[in-house]
Amino acid sequence: MSTVDVLLQQIVNGLALGMMYALLALGFTMVYGIIELINFSHFSVFMTGTFVGLVVLNLMGVTAVSKSLTGFALVGTLVVLFAATMATTGVLGVLIERICLRSLRHVAGTAPMITTIGVAFILINTMLLIWGPQAQRFPQLLPNWRWAVGAAEVTFKQVVLFVVGLVLMLALSHLVKRTTLGKAMRATAQDADAARMMGIDVDRVVVLTFFLGSALAGAGSLFFGLYYGFTGYYIGYTTGLRAFTSAVLGGIGSIPGAVLGGLFIGLTQSLGGQLVGVKWTDVIIFSLLIIVMVFRPNGLLGAHVPQKA
Amino acid sequence: MKASGRVLLNFCDVHTHYGSLHVLKGVSYEIREGEIVALLGGNASGKSTTMKTVLGLVRPSEGTVSFRGQPIHALRTSEIVRRGIAPVPEGRRLFPRMTILENLEMGRYTRRAEPGWAEELDRVFGLFPLLKERRHQLAGTMSGGEQQMLAIGRALMTRPTLLCMDEPSMGLAPRLVEEVFDIIRAINEQGTTIFVIEQNVNMALSIAHRGYVLQMGEVVLAGSAQELLENPLIRKAYLGSG
Numbered sequence: 001m002s003t004v005d006v007l008l009q010q011i012v013n014g015l016a017l018g019m020m021y022a023l024l025a026l027g028f029t030m031v032y033g034i035i036e037l038i039n040f041s042h043f044s045v046f047m048t049g050t051f052v053g054l055v056v057l058n059l060m061g062v063t064a065v066s067k068s069l070t071g072f073a074l075v076g077t078l079v080v081l082f083a084a085t086m087a088t089t090g091v092l093g094v095l096i097e098r099i100c101l102r103s104l105r106h107v108a109g110t111a112p113m114i115t116t117i118g119v120a121f122i123l124i125n126t127m128l129l130i131w132g133p134q135a136q137r138f139p140q141l142l143p144n145w146r147w148a149v150g151a152a153e154v155t156f157k158q159v160v161l162f163v164v165g166l167v168l169m170l171a172l173s174h175l176v177k178r179t180t181l182g183k184a185m186r187a188t189a190q191d192a193d194a195a196r197m198m199g200i201d202v203d204r205v206v207v208l209t210f211f212l213g214s215a216l217a218g219a220g221s222l223f224f225g226l227y228y229g230f231t232g233y234y235i236g237y238t239t240g241l242r243a244f245t246s247a248v249l250g251g252i253g254s255i256p257g258a259v260l261g262g263l264f265i266g267l268t269q270s271l272g273g274q275l276v277g278v279k280w281t282d283v284i285i286f287s288l289l290i291i292v293m294v295f296r297p298n299g300l301l302g303a304h305v306p307q308k309a
Numbered sequence: 310m311k312a313s314g315r316v317l318l319n320f321c322d323v324h325t326h327y328g329s330l331h332v333l334k335g336v337s338y339e340i341r342e343g344e345i346v347a348l349l350g351g352n353a354s355g356k357s358t359t360m361k362t363v364l365g366l367v368r369p370s371e372g373t374v375s376f377r378g379q380p381i382h383a384l385r386t387s388e389i390v391r392r393g394i395a396p397v398p399e400g401r402r403l404f405p406r407m408t409i410l411e412n413l414e415m416g417r418y419t420r421r422a423e424p425g426w427a428e429e430l431d432r433v434f435g436l437f438p439l440l441k442e443r444r445h446q447l448a449g450t451m452s453g454g455e456q457q458m459l460a461i462g463r464a465l466m467t468r469p470t471l472l473c474m475d476e477p478s479m480g481l482a483p484r485l486v487e488e489v490f491d492i493i494r495a496i497n498e499q500g501t502t503i504f505v506i507e508q509n510v511n512m513a514l515s516i517a518h519r520g521y522v523l524q525m526g527e528v529v530l531a532g533s534a535q536e537l538l539e540n541p542l543i544r545k546a547y548l549g550s551g
Contacts, residue, residue, distance in 0.1 A: 180414065180418070180421050183407065183411055183414060183415060184415065184418060186404070186406070186407060186411075187404045187407065187415045190404045190405060190406055190407065191402055191403075191404060191405075193366070193398075193402065194398060194402035194403070194404065195404075195415070196366065196386050196387075197364060197366070197386060197390070197396045197398055197402070198390065198415045198416060198418050198419075198463075199386060199387040199388075199389075199390035199391060199418050199419035199467075200387065200415070200418050201385070201387050
């Protein structure tokens, strides 16, 4: 393989990974955009989502030892898997907002953010209690098809993840840009008091935002399970931190920024791993974050400067 | 428009507090259908708190606010807006990164499921042709005067019975102030009752039927616009003549 082919291969790998980071980053950025809160429980909602996916698959009779699926069985399983997992993590996000965060909405300072860290620990330890400390195999239901693109290889798994990611993002973009509810979300993000004066129920908008953000994290968690083939109670931290970096890099509060940041981090991870070494991946990612923050404190596409921690 | 005499908004002995700060100290106003009523007063007199209390953004600690005979002071803002009160807030408070059309759509949020969007849009575009021409422009890129037009247009999208305007002349050039007040009068003539909070006493009383003067959270004067304009206290305090 020539250098160009290797780079091409890593770009293909990076784009699929980037979709996962982007889906996760969207949840951070949407919640920040609406209530200026950095929601660290999002890491753990993502982690919990992988276990929800596991349970959904087991309920459908797909286990770690099952063969990969094809045809209608595959499409049907994927649809049910994504719908059930996203709905469950979405509801989990809503419960976190409703039980832990709503009463702190008007509390100044870092109390709400620290609460989200507490919620993260509760979820991590709950999953540890239920599933134990060992990694769990995630069923590999996607067949191992591969195609040559030049000298690079595109796997079916990458295509599925990229297409599903794209569809979810286009759906989100349509919702936010074109529907009245999406416009109410944007209005609330821009000026919550004015939105209230228009009769927009800001509490409902916040709930919707948590639902959507957490549902997208659920989709991201399935990407993780399908891509890496395992899960564990500890996976939220590294992936979540990279996704959070994606959101900040793109400009926290900016939806296109989160997508751009996610793809950027995905590509950095795969190209950096190839060109410098896998153990340097996080060093490269966080160094880039520092450089972007120094020269563009609002991120690549950001309109907000973080005020709260 | 001629006032019909039926009371639309009734503030009865309303007190409000921000923590230990006593802002409105037992104020009572009455706004009748068809009127333009001006609420006048200097800074920190409680004018904006009045507006927030009407909209349910501040709850009275004592007293009642009723609209068409129904108490509204315990209702959510969205319900108050749905019942026919629309705000033009201080500083306009547009959604700057949304287009003119989207801002107007947000104005009609509480009635989004009802038909009539096209008619209401036509009515607002009729009053403000400029908004029609530039409907895809972002609100944040408009000049102050244009933004005020949009803020009024946005409020009209709900076809309100009562329009509450907080300092519509603020930050505008004198020529634009006159234009805005002409529009307020035109809106009133089309049948909308108007409660206007203003520091520009002369301008406000030139279009109002009646007015109240608020000082330190208390109503110190009330009367017809003519009476207030002739009142020596007003002339001295606000109009700069003895």
